[in-house]
Amino acid sequence: KWSNDHVINQSVAIIPALPKEQLLMLKGSVDEIPPPLSPATMNLLMAIGQNHQLTQLMTQLQKMPELHRTEMLTAYNSINLPGLYLAINYGNADIVETIFNSLSEPGYEGLLSKKNLMHILEAKDKNGFSGLFLAISRKDKNVVTSILNALPKLAATHHLDNEQVYKFLSAKNRTSSHVLYHVMANGDADMLKVVLDALPLLIRTCHLTKEQVLDLLKAKDFYGYPGLYLAMQNGHSDIVRVILEALPCLAQEINISASDIVDLLTAKNLARDTGLFIAMQRGHMNVIKTIFNVLPTLFNTFKFDKKNMKTLLLANNSNEYPGLFSAIQHKQQNVVETVYLALSDHARLFGFTAEDIMDFWQHKAPQKYSAFELAFELGHRVIAELILNTLNKMAESYGFTDNPRYIAEKNKMETLLKKASPHTAR
Known part of the structure; x- marks a missing residue:
């Protein structure tokens, strides 16, 4: 917990003024230190x-003037790190729990201004990184759980408003990047689950708004890149799964709609490509399968409509170019198959009619060609045959083999494939 260089830093800070306290502290004889302790010793x-x-000491601090109380709880060491930050840095979850729980007690009500309280709780280093940011970044679930569990009672004791709680939870650094952005971008699904599991109670007790919760889930960085976009781009399917599985519980507290979910899943980067678009383009099958496997389980809670589902299946970028088509361009056969199978397996659940299915099959990119036509023109015969075969199976399964649009489309596809050499490169 305590490295040699840290001992040296602390010693330089307090030996000149407090040799006796320093000696007893280093010997471990803290019970022999007479009150009142100095801020430097409190830090140590x-x-x-x-x-x-x-x-x-937390009980004794209630009897001190607010200025001294705040000075003790925000005491810095020689390199400008507050004591709470150091406790978090060394994984002292019991210290963190004691501070947060003590400050939550009724005896502390009205003893600290909200400004001073937030200064204590945020425990920022000189670069603007808060203690919560540090704990989450270090993947210290014990410390993070201690903080999140204490926060509802602490907010109630000190009458914190939802904006103050939201600001604390977002734990932005000096570049205004959400801490959850880094969690999602790095694929730390376990830590994300710890935070999301705590959210329903925080929403209920701290009155977080829908906008604030969705902002936490979007977790944008300074440039506006959403964390979920980075997770999809990097193939972190567990991040996608944890968010989707948390939504029903969150929806019990705030009015999350199917459109909100689609907005999350189609969050864009500065180039206006969605994470799902990039996942299809790069062939991140784990991400794509996670989305289409979990979505049907959400139909009991959220009212998805055909428009929502078509948006996800196509995964257009800002130029209305579908991720499905980009997958075809990049020969991502498994992606193409997964998208069409998702439609085939869940078309009834999505509310698709035969006409809706044909609309999807004949959907054209801005360049005026369909998915089949693109695959055919690029010489990806295996993908073109896959598209035709899946359409035929759906027509049989959903009973529209006599649909004029289907018959015409089927004949066109078969004619093109017959004209092409069976040895056309994939």
């Missing part, structure tokens, strides 16, 4: 994890 107390002593 948090850093080395002396929880018993800290528990007593």
